[in-house]
Every structure is written in structure tokens, then in C-alpha cells.
Amino acid sequence: MNLRDLRYLLAAAEHGHFGRAAEACGISQPTLSVQIRKLEEELGIALFERSGRSMAPTEACLRLLGHVRAAVAEADAILAVARDMRDPLAGRFRLGIIPTLAPYLLPLVFAPLREALPALEIEPWEDQTAGLLARLRARELDAALLATEPDGADLLGRPLFDEPFLAALPPEHRLASRRIVAEEELAEDLLVLADGHCLRDQALAVCGHGGGAGGALRAASLSTLLNMVAAGYGTTLIPGLAAGAAQDAGLVLRPLATRAGRRVRIVWRARFPRQAAVEAIGEVIAGRLRGFAEGAAAGTI
Amino acid sequence: MNLRDLRYLLAAAEHGHFGRAAEACGISQPTLSVQIRKLEEELGIALFERSGRSMAPTEACLRLLGHVRAAVAEADAILAVARDMRDPLAGRFRLGIIPTLAPYLLPLVFAPLREALPALEIEPWEDQTAGLLARLRARELDAALLATEPDGADLLGRPLFDEPFLAALPPEHRLASRRIVAEEELAEDLLVLADGHCLRDQALAVCGHGGGAGGALRAASLSTLLNMVAAGYGTTLIPGLAAGAAQDAGLVLRPLATRAGRRVRIVWRARFPRQAAVEAIGEVIAGRLRGFAEGAAAGTI
DNA sequence: ATTAGGGATAGACATCGTCTATCGCCACAT
DNA sequence: ATGTGGCGATAGACGATGTCTATCCCTAAT
Numbered sequence: 137m138n139l140r141d142l143r144y145l146l147a148a149a150e151h152g153h154f155g156r157a158a159e160a161c162g163i164s165q166p167t168l169s170v171q172i173r174k175l176e177e178e179l180g181i182a183l184f185e186r187s188g189r190s191m192a193p194t195e196a197c198l199r200l201l202g203h204v205r206a207a208v209a210e211a212d213a214i215l216a217v218a219r220d221m222r223d224p225l226a227g228r229f230r231l232g233i234i235p236t237l238a239p240y241l242l243p244l245v246f247a248p249l250r251e252a253l254p255a256l257e258i259e260p261w262e263d264q265t266a267g268l269l270a271r272l273r274a275r276e277l278d279a280a281l282l283a284t285e286p287d288g289a290d291l292l293g294r295p296l297f298d299e300p301f302l303a304a305l306p307p308e309h310r311l312a313s314r315r316i317v318a319e320e321e322l323a324e325d326l327l328v329l330a331d332g333h334c335l336r337d338q339a340l341a342v343c344g345h346g347g348g349a350g351g352a353l354r355a356a357s358l359s360t361l362l363n364m365v366a367a368g369y370g371t372t373l374i375p376g377l378a379a380g381a382a383q384d385a386g387l388v389l390r391p392l393a394t395r396a397g398r399r400v401r402i403v404w405r406a407r408f409p410r411q412a413a414v415e416a417i418g419e420v421i422a423g424r425l426r427g428f429a430e431g432a433a434a435g436t437i
Numbered sequence: 438m439n440l441r442d443l444r445y446l447l448a449a450a451e452h453g454h455f456g457r458a459a460e461a462c463g464i465s466q467p468t469l470s471v472q473i474r475k476l477e478e479e480l481g482i483a484l485f486e487r488s489g490r491s492m493a494p495t496e497a498c499l500r501l502l503g504h505v506r507a508a509v510a511e512a513d514a515i516l517a518v519a520r521d522m523r524d525p526l527a528g529r530f531r532l533g534i535i536p537t538l539a540p541y542l543l544p545l546v547f548a549p550l551r552e553a554l555p556a557l558e559i560e561p562w563e564d565q566t567a568g569l570l571a572r573l574r575a576r577e578l579d580a581a582l583l584a585t586e587p588d589g590a591d592l593l594g595r596p597l598f599d600e601p602f603l604a605a606l607p608p609e610h611r612l613a614s615r616r617i618v619a620e621e622e623l624a625e626d627l628l629v630l631a632d633g634h635c636l637r638d639q640a641l642a643v644c645g646h647g648g649g650a651g652g653a654l655r656a657a658s659l660s661t662l663l664n665m666v667a668a669g670y671g672t673t674l675i676p677g678l679a680a681g682a683a684q685d686a687g688l689v690l691r692p693l694a695t696r697a698g699r700r701v702r703i704v705w706r707a708r709f710p711r712q713a714a715v716e717a718i719g720e721v722i723a724g725r726l727r728g729f730a731e732g733a734a735a736g737t738i
Numbered sequence: 739a740t741t742a743g744g745g746a747t748a749g750a751c752a753t754c755g756t757c758t759a760t761c762g763c764c765a766c767a768t
Numbered sequence: 769a770t771g772t773g774g775c776g777a778t779a780g781a782c783g784a785t786g787t788c789t790a791t792c793c794c795t796a797a798t
Contacts, residue, residue, distance in 0.1 A: 179519035182710035192576045196522045207511035213504045218480035221497045275493045409483035
């Protein structure tokens with residue numbers, strides 16, 4: 137049985153006339169007659185009662201028509217829904233974001249994304265890098281915003297912006313009077329995040345593996361970390377986008393001597409079909425953050 | 438788009454594996470892959486994300502699946518309903534019956550019909566011969582029980598039984614003492630039905646066009662006619678199956694001298710597809726009425 | 739009786755679905 | 769590093785089938 141045949145059947149039943157039904161279907165009368173005949177043979181029932189001059193649907197045909205209409209309607213729905221979804225810049229898009237980025241980046245880019253890609257329903261998903269990569273590979277995410285390079289050939293990444301690290305100090309800290317802070321000095325009482333945060337590894341890498349006092353104090357979130365620094369437990373290193381939050385917490389921010397930072401990327405599966413959506417999202421975020429690195433570094437003085 | 442392709446799509450989405458999906462569909466893996474690919478091109482969207490080692494339905498595919506399942510389910514419903522209706526001895530059957538037959542025949546044949554053809558839902562439709570023929574030709578009836586021969590080559594008829602006419606007399610009537618009544622005598626004060634009843638024409642034909650007293654009294658129904666005879670307004674001629682009702686009304690019944698009667702037929706369109714149902718109904722009625730003519734004639738003495 | 743309309747039939751042609759065989763890719767194991 | 773196996777894609781051949789035009793047959797109406 138074929139959807140085409142069902143359309144022929146509908147036309148024949150509605151027109152009550154094979155010739156006109158065929159015309160409505162854009163085929164010749166013999167074609168429609170033959171297909172209807174085949175359908176009757178396949179179903180094992182007579183669908184039309186033919187007499188020399190006229191034709192009428194049988195009782196059985198009338199009983200089938202409801203299902204036939206429903207099947208054809210569902211087929212049309214498939215075509216319509218597919219047409220709506222043909223635009224890769226539409227529909228749900230699950231975007232992973234690391235926790236040290238999400239709270240500070242999302243407020244900046246949400247409105248521009250909605251404006252530039254109104255049909256795209258972006259669902260943010262916050263998790264650490266390893267979790268995001270796993271979900272990305274499991275196709276539970278469509279893309280992810282990471283601060284590390286993709287770790288395999290099955291994933292692709294596009295840099296969006298560079299985010300400088302800043303030294304975050306309690307106002308009374310001895311380094312707070314410097315205009316620029318050297319990483320080695322910051323390392324003396326550096327507090328870091330808990331395991332799994334890429335920022336933890338990056339902070340330790342930038343400052344050398346000091347982490348004296350803070351060794352035991354592994355904050356679960358950047359927000360916690362900031363409060364701990366504000367309370368005088370030590371210093372830390374924050375990503376530039378968190379500058380506002382750090383200042384709100386009463387911290388003093390200083391550029392680093394080496395201008396170290398991290399490169400934020402959007403990462404996706406190489407085979408992902410909606411690369412256009414990835415491109416568009418990346419473009420909006422990169423555009424919003426363009427020139428951010430310099431501004432952030434300058435604005436902290 | 439094709440129902441077959443939709444079944445392939447369903448299998449692929451549910452198995453998450455082209456090879457196993459193809460096996461489930463009873464086709465080879467390349468065939469399924471090619472059809473899925475074509476479907477993707479027709480819909481203009483990617484349905485599956487392929488990677489060297491695995492495959493997964495896209496977001497768009499998942500959104501379509503509901504409609505796909507619905508369409509396939511409707512198609513299956515069409516097949517199932519058709520299978521149920523493949524039996525011509527099942528389903529609704531609209532059977533026309535003339536008014537001088539219906540009230541007396543139906544009680545006799547209803548139970549045998551239900552027993553012999555349990556799946557056939559017989560819908561009786563009572564009307565005069567002309568109305569039944571019109572509805573039959575308009576395909577609003579599937580067959581009709583008539584007491585006349587079909588009036589055209591587009592209709593076929595099969596005789597079911599012969600129904601003798603009986604003279605129906607008030608007990609005090611002068612003819613009531615006879616064992617057999619001659620039609621000419623009956624004609625003297627014969628009451629007949631209203632125009633349109635075939636029995637009216639037949640009674641007049643049998644008795645000659647007398648109809649003296651009854652000329653103005655054209656009863657709309659046989660039941661009315663019986664009551665009028667019982668009230669002494671005249672005599673009448675009734676079909677054998679109405680004997681019981683006539684006796685209940687207190688009438689005396691006598692066979693006619695010429696053993697005149699009418700032949701009851703089942704009539705249907707020559708092109709009607711469910712001839713088997715007509716045959717079966719006719720057989721049940723004929724079987725139930727077999728030997729009725731003799732019995733009725735004998736039983737009235 | 740003739741004519742026109744409507745459906746059925748026949749035969750040719752092209753499309754398309756399906757198969758087998760093979761390739762290419764990727765992951766995993768030795 | 770290298771082989772191996774699983775899985776999907778591709779190629780080419782073959783057969784089924786949907787479609788067309790031309791024609792026939794039947795019926796009803798003039």
C-alpha cells in the first residue's frame with residue numbers, strides 16, 4: 137500500500153468520478169483506475185461500484201475513508217514539520233557551558249542570541265568539561281562552550297574569544313597596591329576550585345603548583361571562591377568575565393604580568409548536521425565579546 | 438514520500454542501527470540506507486547523524502517520529518479494517534422491504550438471519566416499491582424485497598417464495614361460509630390499499646377492477662385495511678403471511694379459487710459487489726419460507 | 739440508430755526499489 | 769603500530785511497477 141494510492145482513493149471517493157479525480161491528482165484516468173484496482177486487490181475488498189455511466193464508493197470504502205484521510209493528513213504533517221525544520225537555525229539547541237563561564241557569559245549573550253536567532257531555542261546545560269565532552273559525544277548536547285581544546289578528532293572547535301585571567305585579591309592584601317601582579321607572587325596563597333574545573337588546572341599551571349594555604353580549600357564554585365577570597369583566606373585567579381562579580385564581592389582585581397588567559401571555544405561533533413547553527417551561535421558570541429580581552433584587561437585598573 | 442520509507446525510518450530510529458533495522462524490515466542494509474538517504478533529501482533535513490561506528494537520530498528526526506508512527510498506524514488500521522471487511526457477509530446491509538411484507542416477514546426471518554449471518558448488520562428500510570427501486574438505484578440500499586419483477590436490466594432479482602393471496606372477510610359476510618372464494622365475488626365490495634402499494638394493483642388485477650364500495654376507502658396500511666374489513670366495510674385480499682394478523686383481527690380467511698398469489702423476490706443492482714451477501718440473505722429467507730405457500734393455503738380452512 | 743461520455747484494457751517506456759559485491763572509515767586489540 | 773572486524777556508503781545490474789497514449793467496450797441520451 138502506498139500513500140500515493142491513498143491520495144488517489146481520496147480523490148476518487150470525493151469526486152465520484154475517476155476522470156476528474158485523475159485530473160485533480162495530475163495523472164491520466166487509466167493510471168488512477170489501475171491503481172485503484174490494485175488497491176482493491178491488495179485490500180481484498182471492492183472500494184467502488186462501477187456501472188457503465190457512473191461510479192460510487194462502497195460501504196467498505198466509506199468506512200475506510202476516515203483512516204485514509206488520517207494517514208494522508210499525517211503524511212502531510214510530516215512534510216510540513218520537515219519544511220519548518222529545514223532551517224538549521226531553528227529548533228531546540230542544547231548548548232553545554234562550563235560553570236566558570238556560564239553565569240558570566242550567558243547574561244551577556246542571551247539577548248543577542250535571541251535577537252539574531254529567534255527561531256533557535258537554546259537550552260544551556262552547565263557542567264564541567266569532562267561531563268560536557270561525554271554528553272557531546274553521546275549526542276545529548278549539540279555543542280559546548282569550553283575553555284580547552286577539543287580532545288579528539290571527532291570533535292571540532294572554533295575559538296570565540298580570549299578571556300584574560302585576573303588576579304583577585306582582598307583589598308587589604310599586600311599585592312592589592314600593585315598595578316600588575318606577577319603570577320609567582322599570586323601563587324603564594326592561591327585558592328583554587330575543586331577538581332574537574334578546567335579553571336583549577338589552568339590557574340595552577342599559570343601560577344606554578346604552589347597552592348600553599350589553599351591546598352585544602354577547594355571551592356566548588358567560582359562564586360564560593362570569590363567569597364572566600366573576600367573573607368581573606370587567600371588570593372585567586374579569575375576569568376575576565378567574572379570581573380564584575382568579583383568587584384561586587386569587594387575584591388581588588390589586577391592584570392597578570394604575563395597577560396595569561398584562556399581561549400573560549402565552541403566545540404561540536406565533526407559529523408553534527410546543524411553546523412550552520414553552531415556557526416551562527418559562535419558568530420553571535422564572538423561578535424558580542426569582540427575586543428573584550430583588551431577592555432577587560434584595561435578596565436581592571 | 439512512501440509508507441514503506443516511513444516504516445524504514447521507524448525501524449532505523451528504533452534500532453539505532455541500519456543493519457539491524459534492515460534485517461527487521463526484511464531488506465538489505467544498502468537498500469535501507471539508500472531509502473533513508475532519499476527521504477532525507479526529499480524532506481530537506483538530516484534524519485540521522487552518521488559516524489564511522491554508530492548512528493543516531495537527529496533532533497529533527499525525533500520530532501517527526503510521532504507523525505511517522507501515526508501515519509504508519511493509520512495505514513495498518515486501513516489494512517486491519519479492510520481485512521475485517523473482506524468478508525462480504527459482514528457489515529451493514531441496507532435491505533428495503535415493501536410495507537405489505539415487512540411486518541409479517543421480518544418477525545419470521547430475523548432470528549434465522551441473525552443466526553446464519555451473525556456478522557451482517559441488516560438494516561431494514563420500509564417503503565413502497567417505487568421508492569425502494571429509486572433508493573436501490575441511488576445505491577442507498579443494498580437490496581430490496583419486492584413482490585414485483587425488477588423493472589430494468591440494471592437490476593437482478595431472485596425469487597424467494599410464492600405467497601398466495603387469501604380472501605379476508607368479516608365473519609358475518611355472506612362469503613364466509615364458502616370453503617373457497619371466487620375472485621369475481623370478492624370484487625363486489627373489495628377494499629384496497631392506497632396508491633403506490635403493489636398489493637393494491639395486484640388485488641385489483643386479480644379481482645377485476647371492481648372495487649365498488651372501497652373505491653374511496655384507500656387504506657394507507659394493511660393493518661388499517663384489516664381493521665376496516667373487521668368493522669364490516671367490505672372484504673379484501675391479503676398476502677398469505679398476513680394471515681395471522683388477519684385472524685387476530687377477527688377476520689375469516691379463505692383460499693381463492695384461482696390460487697392467485699405474488700412472488701416475493703430479493704432484488705439488487707447487477708453491479709453490486711456484495712452479491713454473496715444477497716445470495717446468503719435470500720437463501721436464509723427462502724429456506725425459512727420453504728413450503729409456506731401450501732401450508733398457508735391449507736391452514737386457512 | 740447514432741453519438742458522446744466514462745471507465746477498462748493493452749502495450750511501451752521510464753523510473754525506482756532492490757540485490758550483491760565492494761569500498762572506506764573508525765575503533766579496538768594484539 | 770598494525771591488523772581486524774563492525775558498520776555504513778557506493779556502484780552496477782536487474783526486475784518490478786507506475787505512467788503514458790491509444791483504443792475498446794458499455795451505457796445512456798438524443
